[in-house]
């Protein structure tokens with residue numbers, strides 16, 4: 001569903017943020033992406049979402065190249081940034097209709113889907129208000145609803161649990177599982193290792209732009225907890241600098 005091959009991305013200051021990173025995310029995977037602050041998670045995710053250009057490597061989404069066929073890729077994916085920057089002057093419902101228009105969702109279907117997810121995330125009563133009046137968590141919920149209504153094959157999330165209340169976090173985890181059970185795939189970054197350990201079947205650890213380990217959670221973790229493994233791998237790398 002998502003193939004990242006030898007991705008290398010530098011910024012203008014010539015810092016290599018991601019260095020020769022390859023990952024294979026298949027239908028049914030909930031793939032966690034962990035790493036310390038500045039490790040290169042957001043950079044990788046933005047390259048996958050088609051927001052950032054990259055100088056080397058290839059990214060394929062459901063067989064389409066993000067470089068040569070970005071529209072086909074974007075039809076299949078939903079991307080939720082860590083800090084959703086939504087159109088402040090629109091109301092919640094206007095924003096959801098705008099997204100539904102982009103994805104050509106019929107009137108009847110969008111009404112049903114918007115109701116289902118807005119009720120679920122308890123945002124229905126606020127949909128008539130402008131996004132400018134929304135809290136951080138409400139914006140995140142709106143971004144999540146806008147993603148779920150178009151049933152993406154690939155859901156990419158950057159730090160999705162930061163700022164969500166416990167109930168919303170629980171609901172999101174349930175919906176993530178449902179999307180994967182229906183044949184979708186999820187790639188998400190997180191600093192919450194407990195959540196990653198419980199939710200993900202696969203995991204990748206990135207350190208200073210380089211992939212340190214990846215694969216099945218059980219195999220990668222072995223007998224350690226994810227936290228112990230993470231600290232060991234990342235500290236070990238720091239020791240060698």
Ligand SMILES: Nc1ncnc2c1ncn2[C@@H]1O[C@H](COP(=O)(O)OP(=O)(O)OP(=O)(O)O)[C@@H](O)[C@H]1O
Nearest residue numbers: 011012013017035036037038039040041042043044
């Ligand atoms: N726009 C930019 N211009 C220059 N350097 C950048 C830019 N964005 C990120 N970087 C650098 O690229 C590296 C990777 O950053 P990135 O945001 O991908 O890390 P991250 O793993 O998502 O971190 P965090 O967990 O703190 O969100 C960092 O060294 C960062 O300073």
